[in-house]
Each structure stands twice: as C-alpha cells, then as structure tokens.
Amino acid sequence: MAKRILVIDDSPSLRQVVxxxxxxxxxxxxxxxxxxxALAKLDGERVxxxxxxxxxxxxxxxxxxxxxxxxxxxxxxxxIMLTTESRESRKQEGQAAGAKAWVVKPFQPEQILxxxxxxxxx
Amino acid sequence: xxxxxAGAAPPLDTGRTNVSGLFWYPVALGVAGASQIVLLxxxxxxDIGCASAFLAAALIVGRRLSRYAASSPSSVPLPDxxxxxxxxxxRSFDVWSRQIDTSRASxxxxxxxxxxxxxxxxxxxDAALEAARATLSEIKGEGGVLGEVRRGDDELRRAMAxxxxxxxxxxETVGEHTRGLRDMAADVQSIAMQIRLLSFNAAVExxxxxxxxxxxxxxxxxxxxxxxxxGETGAGMVKKVEVINAALETFVRERKSATxxxxxxxxxxxxxxxxxxxxxxxxATVLSEAVRVLEAKxxxxxxxxxxxxxxxxxxxxxxxxxxxxxxGLGALRDCLERGGDPAALRDWESRMSREFSTAEEFExxxxxxxxxxxxxxxLTFF
Numbered sequence: 325m326a327k328r329i330l331v332i333d334d335s336p337s338l339r340q341v342v343x344x345x346x347x348x349x350x351x352x353x354x355x356x357x358x359x360x361x362a363l364a365k366l367d368g369e370r371v372x373x374x375x376x377x378x379x380x381x382x383x384x385x386x387x388x389x390x391x392x393x394x395x396x397x398x399x400x401x402x403x404i405m406l407t408t409e410s411r412e413s414r415k416q417e418g419q420a421a422g423a424k425a426w427v428v429k430p431f432q433p434e435q436i437l438x439x440x441x442x443x444x445x446x
Numbered sequence: 447x448x449x450x451x452a453g454a455a456p457p458l459d460t461g462r463t464n465v466s467g468l469f470w471y472p473v474a475l476g477v478a479g480a481s482q483i484v485l486l487x488x489x490x491x492x493d494i495g496c497a498s499a500f501l502a503a504a505l506i507v508g509r510r511l512s513r514y515a516a517s518s519p520s521s522v523p524l525p526d527x528x529x530x531x532x533x534x535x536x537r538s539f540d541v542w543s544r545q546i547d548t549s550r551a552s553x554x555x556x557x558x559x560x561x562x563x564x565x566x567x568x569x570x571x572d573a574a575l576e577a578a579r580a581t582l583s584e585i586k587g588e589g590g591v592l593g594e595v596r597r598g599d600d601e602l603r604r605a606m607a608x609x610x611x612x613x614x615x616x617x618e619t620v621g622e623h624t625r626g627l628r629d630m631a632a633d634v635q636s637i638a639m640q641i642r643l644l645s646f647n648a649a650v651e652x653x654x655x656x657x658x659x660x661x662x663x664x665x666x667x668x669x670x671x672x673x674x675x676x677g678e679t680g681a682g683m684v685k686k687v688e689v690i691n692a693a694l695e696t697f698v699r700e701r702k703s704a705t706x707x708x709x710x711x712x713x714x715x716x717x718x719x720x721x722x723x724x725x726x727x728x729x730a731t732v733l734s735e736a737v738r739v740l741e742a743k744x745x746x747x748x749x750x751x752x753x754x755x756x757x758x759x760x761x762x763x764x765x766x767x768x769x770x771x772x773x774g775l776g777a778l779r780d781c782l783e784r785g786g787d788p789a790a791l792r793d794w795e796s797r798m799s800r801e802f803s804t805a806e807e808f809e810x811x812x813x814x815x816x817x818x819x820x821x822x823x824x825l826t827f828f
Contacts, residue, residue, distance in 0.1 A: 337554065338762040340561040341755050344568065348751075379803055388502065409764055410805045419828045428824040430759035433752045434826055442827075 333377040345433040359383025378407035389421040402443035469512035476504020556762040638676030645669035
C-alpha cells in the first residue's frame, strides 16, 4: 500500500509541483492550503508524513506543527518544513515546534524524496 | 527607502513673482514716460493731459498682462501643507496594490495551468513507456508469446519423433511376428515330412515282416494317411501364413505411408512455424531496440522534468515578494491617512522587513539587488 503524504501550502502551483515529484516516486498525495485545512485533513485520513510551508494565511506552518503534536495519533508524525524562509531564527522556531527537517525553496525533487524516504523509514 | 517628513511645505512656485512683475513693469514705464512729458513740455493743460493719458495706458496694459499671466496653469501655486501630495500618494498606493495583485493572480493562474499540463504530459510519457515495456514483455518475456510458440514447436517435433519411433517399433514387431509365423509353418512342414518318411519306413518294415506284421501294417498305413494330411495341412498353413504376412506387410506399409505423410505434413507445418517464429523474433528485437531508445529518451526527459520542477517554483517566490510589497504599500497608506506618525515612520524599514521571508528581499533592503532567486540545495535534518 502506498504511503500517504500531506502537502500543505497556500500556493496551488507549489502543491502541484510537490505532488508531481512525490507521485512519480509512488507516494499518494493529499493537499491542504493552510494549517487549519491540514488539521481537518488529519482528522479524516491517515497520513505517514507531512510537508508544510511556513508562511500561510489562517494558520502558519509552525503553528500547525505545534497543533499536530497535540494529536495523539500524530505526536510523532514526521514533518518537513518546505519554505522560502532563510532566517535562522525561523528555522529554530520550526525545530522547537517539532519539525524533523527544514528545506529551503526552490527544492530539488531528489532532495525532497531523499528526506521523505529517510523520515518515513525511521 | 528615504523617510517621509509629514507637514513639510513644498517650495513656493515662482509664478506669483512673475504675475506681479507683469503689472508693475508697464506701470513703471508709464510713470517714467509721464514724468518726461511734464518735465520737458511743462505744466500746460496739454502736457498734463498727455502725461495722464500715457499713465492710464500703462495701467491698462499692466493690468491686462497680469490678468493673462494669472490665468496660465503653470503659475498656480501648490498648497503649503502637502495634503494634496499625501492624497496623491494614498491613491497611487491603492492603484499600485491592485495592479500588483492583478498581475500576481494572473501569473499564479497561468503557472498552475502550466504545471497541470506539464504533469499530464509527463504522465502520458510514462504511460507510453510502460505500454511499450508491457508489449515487449508480452512478446519476449517469461510466458510470452514468442516462448509459447517456441515451446509449441518443440512439442510438435517431439510428437513427430514419437510417431516415427512408434512406426519403427510397429515394423519391427510385425517383422518378428511374420518371421515367427513362417518359422512355425516351416516347422509344421518339416514335421509332416518326417511323419511321411516315418510312414514310408513303417510300410517297408511291415512289408518285410509279412503276415506277422498285420497290425503294424495298419499303423503304418494310418501313419501314411496322417503324413498326407499333415503335409496338406502344413502346405495350407504355409499359404495362410503367406497371406497373413502379406496382409500384415501391406498394413505396415500403408501405416508407414500414412505416418510418413503425416510426418511430412508436420514437417511442413514445423517449417512454417519456425519461419513465423524467426520473423516474430526479429520484430521483437526491433521492438526491444525501440524500447531501449525510448527508455534512454525517457531518462533524459526525467532529468529535464526535475529541472523544470525546480524552475516552476519561481512563481511561488515571486508571488510572496509581491504579496509583501502590497502589504507594505497598504501599511504606508494607512500611516499617511492617519497623518503620518513620525515614530512609525522612523522605524519604517524595520517594520517593513518583518514581513520579508526570502533572501532576495533582505538583500534588496540592504541595497544589494539580486539578479535572480538562489538555487538553494539547503536541507537540514533536526
């Protein structure tokens, strides 16, 4: 059974690009447009990993990570932050919230796939 | 960005000076002219009248010139308090924000559509490659058509060999039986001959013995009869055996002929099968080579796909920067509408940069403009 990955970004084209990279590697992709939408999706479906943008309306990525960690089923969900943020302070915020990796856009497909396979296997 | 000081008056327009000059210069000339008339001509009624007329004319000219200059648009002075300037800025910020949002929405929509088309094209390429591989596997692979045909041909050859072997065995068996029957017939004839000889000997001995061998002579006579019957039976058996053997040999010949005909037909079929198989194998080789080329091209396309996926992310970056610009324009607009709090404006750059996320925005703020977004490979595991 294919592993399911939740992709969270307010940019539809970026969600599509990540979806193409993951789909070609055999992963099933679920999309959400912000942190709040992502929490609703977690309530309905089982996911094995999340890839999340930082700067989003309604609920940003770091808040989503904190909220997801409060859910019993997703306390240890691997979450990769995928963002244009280059400030070290924001990266530290993400780490403190519980993210497992930080990727700065633009990403290489092989790079994101390597991170996904490493974290899903762990 | 340089700070804006609220309430600063713009420089006074020089149009006001030009308007007053256009009035007083002719008047001054008129006064000078009138004075000259009086000084040179005297204070007669005529001289005073001329001087007055001259002065009146100068006044009229000056007034008309000043009125004309005053009605020219270039001479309208700006207000002193900068209110209209701020209003123009606020309106401009609104317009620019809408322009940026419009272009951002259009670009987002176009890139999303492009990404969807791209995904469809890549999917079709992958499907075509998969179909070619499946067809090749169907032909050449384990359990494929080519293998099935070859196995069928092998079975046909085995059947042909078994048929030929069975025919040989039949011929050998029939040959043994016909030889056996002939031998048996020869044995019967031999026995009959021996009985005949024995009966002749018995008759001779009986004749020698005369009347004393009366019973023996009867036996000898019976033996002679038996010998005759045996001989006839033996001859009959030989004829029958020959008939049977001839029939068996005919049967075997006919079976051999049928078998040979069948084997010949099967050899013909086998030859056709082999020819078709070989042609099929050649086609499979051509298809295999085509699939190999397609796989090589697909590998190149996959590399291009990876590059394209990186480039497609530019719109997300541009969109974020545009969003921050619109946000900054909106904040500045609000600040101006509230009268421009000096404290807020002093800290303006710091407040603006709080919304920044990309490296290019920080570089631009510091005055070091980036030509393009960075091709980042930054990945950190926590």
